[in-house]
Amino acid sequence: MDRLSRWRRRTRPPSAPSGTDPELGELFARQRGADAGGLLETAEELRRRLSQEPGPKADPCYQRQLRASLVSAAQARGQARRHRLGLLFGTGVGAAGLAMVAVVVFSLVVLPQPARKVRVQAAISGNHRVAVTAAIRLGFNQPMDEAAVDEGLRITPAVSFATSWPDSRTLVISPQNGLAPNVGYVVTIAQSDVRAQSGAQAGAEVVIPFGTGSAPSTPQGIPPSVVSITPDASITGSAAISYGDDYSLLVLSSGELEAISPSQPASSPSPTFAEPSPSASPAAAGGTLYLLNPSPQVVATDALGAACSPDSQEIAYWTPQADGTLGLEVISASGGTPETLATSDGSNPGLAWLDDGDLLYASAGQLHEVSLDGQITSVFPEVRLAPSDFFTLSPSSQQLFTTPAGVPTVYSLTSGTSSPIPGLVGLPAWTLSGSEMGYVDQSGGSAAIELSSDGGVQSTQLLSAPSGVELGGLSFDPTGSYLAYTTTGTGEQAQLELVDVQSQIVGSLGSFAEVGDPVWAPSGDQLSALAEATGSDTVDVYSLLLSGTGESRPAGDAAQDLALSAAASLAQLQVTDSASSQSSINALLAPGASLGSTILLPGRFDRFYAISATPTSSGATTYTVDLRLVRDANGSAGPAYLPELVTVQTAGASPLITVVSQGALTPVPLGPLVLSASASVTSSGAVVVEIQFNSDLNPATVGSESISLDANGQAVPNLEFNYAPLTRTETVTAPSLTPGALTLTVSAPLADVDGTPMHGTFQVVLQAGSASPG
């Protein structure tokens, strides 16, 4: 609340009628449309009945025993404290001292303790799309012996990590190099080390399985490419799209809601149709607002600008009132009856959550804050908004963007300062943390995308468009690494594009007659947009699956890229639990190709990765892609993978899959695994092989003893090794080598940071992506 204190002008709530409980009387009187008298009557009955309820009587014996245990424990703690302070023992510890130690230890051991086993909770458990930058947080039901837990903690595959304890019930594990993308992990704590300060233990070893999403970033800074574009649904009329918490794509169209199956198995049900977002919805057409859980419920048939609270507990929206004004209503995400918190005479009032208990809206040209109990406060009184003005908040509610008197301006809600940005067009976009803002600037005549980390006071240009081309629809991916946007030129197709914020490399994702603002899936590997294809009279909902780091793509070999994309599309469909997968799979197949039965049963796997793409012969346009379909660990089984070889023809207009062969489901072994391997030739003629691992490696074990290259049956000499811990990538450089097929072999003594050596031998035949005479 402090952030707005300098700007607010508090509006006093209406006086409450007198009642039995003044607090409740005032509370019920404030609720518009509520039967305050009836509620007070119920409240009085509740208080009378419940306060008189005798309740289960405590067993006097239990009560006495608990008291004795507590007093004993307090005595033992006092003795232990004195012991730590050295009051009991001087410099020499004699027999009496040892006897006292025995007494203290005995006291601690025999103390009656609450018979509660240690329980552990982790929000990430069972989530297959955890961000690679996430810290792992474990919650215990009682204060823990921190040293013991730290000692018994393991992460598989191996990760270098540090631990911290914000309090004795909360353990935070911070991976030093982040987590690897697209990898299934298991956190374990040995049962004997899950020890509480009380001495209580867990009933079994703690096992927490989870996995990471395939973040659309590549070590080389290559923007992700589209592996499939699916017109998921055709609709007419007004529409909106959003992602649910379970990554399902939700489409709201002319009063009809359709949930499109998630691309990965859902980790949790979506509580509402809209993902939590603090952003206001400018000038949205009214639509039907649904709650999907616990059972489908129509909340309002003409709702505007619905937004979930950051804690997903409440949903607020505008809805027309009988007197022609708009009412700001809020409803619990678990259902029930909505309450009206405020009204607005504005045609475009906007709505955004400041925090879990406060909303920001506009009425009569001014911004107001309203708390969930209906207390209204004016904020930024100097800001006057025209009926057509809108506003939006940054995700962390640190910044407010609006256009007072037509001047785009960013206000800092922490300092109260404002930054006019006259050249800004449309709406700015923020990263999830709110630390970085991107916006389209047209002050120089042509459109450019600017980035600013201080609310527009200073900015740097990310890219500029040719004259006559408009930019819009800015949207950062969940990691803040990529910015999706649209371009529209006169007489040209609209483009959906993506730019790598760091490298500034631009990638095109698709061309359409018209395309709306892109929306990122929470997992970051899928982008959706409403678009109209040329010649179509309907709007389609397009989902774009993007390739991630799991599929290493050597630059400069288009055919190899195509083969990898086609194989990745097939694998993606196999891990997608969707009834429409089969028809999509068929579209990738060459005429007459016959496939095994496994791939006809999608949804058995949680992720996939492509290790390599090898041409079947030199100069050929047919590649064999080595895939792994992975089933993450769960409560009953360890992780396992299914090897799959996919042969892809790349000669035609679009790649076709001709052969798929599968191995047996195999347990994922302990120790480092190769996720991908690729070879390329530099302009100086050096052959560079990049090998990406799933584990943090012990750098001392990476070298010629564990990694070798063979060309024409001869070991390649003078190899240079370079390990990048942040990406878990080993780069092997052969300074001078005649291009051709290379056999890469990786084996022990290569080991991870936990000392576990590589299991077996990894071997693959590679062909450098773009060969030149060496």
Next chain:
Amino acid sequence: MRLPLDDEDELIGRAQADPEGFGQLYDHYFPQIYRYVASRVRNRELAEDITSEVFFKALRAIGRYRPGGHPFSAWLYQIAVNAITDHYRSRKRSEESLDDRAELAAPGTAVDEEVAQRMAIAQIRAAIDALPDQQRTAMTLKYSEDLPLAEIGQIMGKSEGAVKLLIFRGTASVRLQLQALRAGAQGQGQDG
């Protein structure tokens, strides 16, 4: 019973310094904490288990306790609310609720008036049980424990405004349920 602040400070000071002082603090606060826990879980064994946990946690942390403008009982309630939440997270509530209702609905041997009182409380409890968890917590603290809204906010880690909304929604929902139940009972009586 709420102690004057000076007496409370003295009691806490003794509990921090002396094992028997903690025993006296326990004597004073046990009844209300046990009553609260029991009213939430309504299973004697479980209530005893959770109450034990609350006081052991309080003992471990009493040295770090500093008065913060709210009664000491708010701190104990906070520990109890967290312990109950932990319990429900770890078990399926539906199983628990079925057991609870069975225990609550056990026929008494009292006279008609007491039976009617028990039935009324059973209806109220059933209506409160049907509420979302946070509404249930706020309603119990308000109506069973008669705590001020600000103190409930302190216990639940929420703003007073958020607590008001929980109480308003909970009360409105319970009112509706009670009205439906009583209308149904009346209808049955007329039919019969």
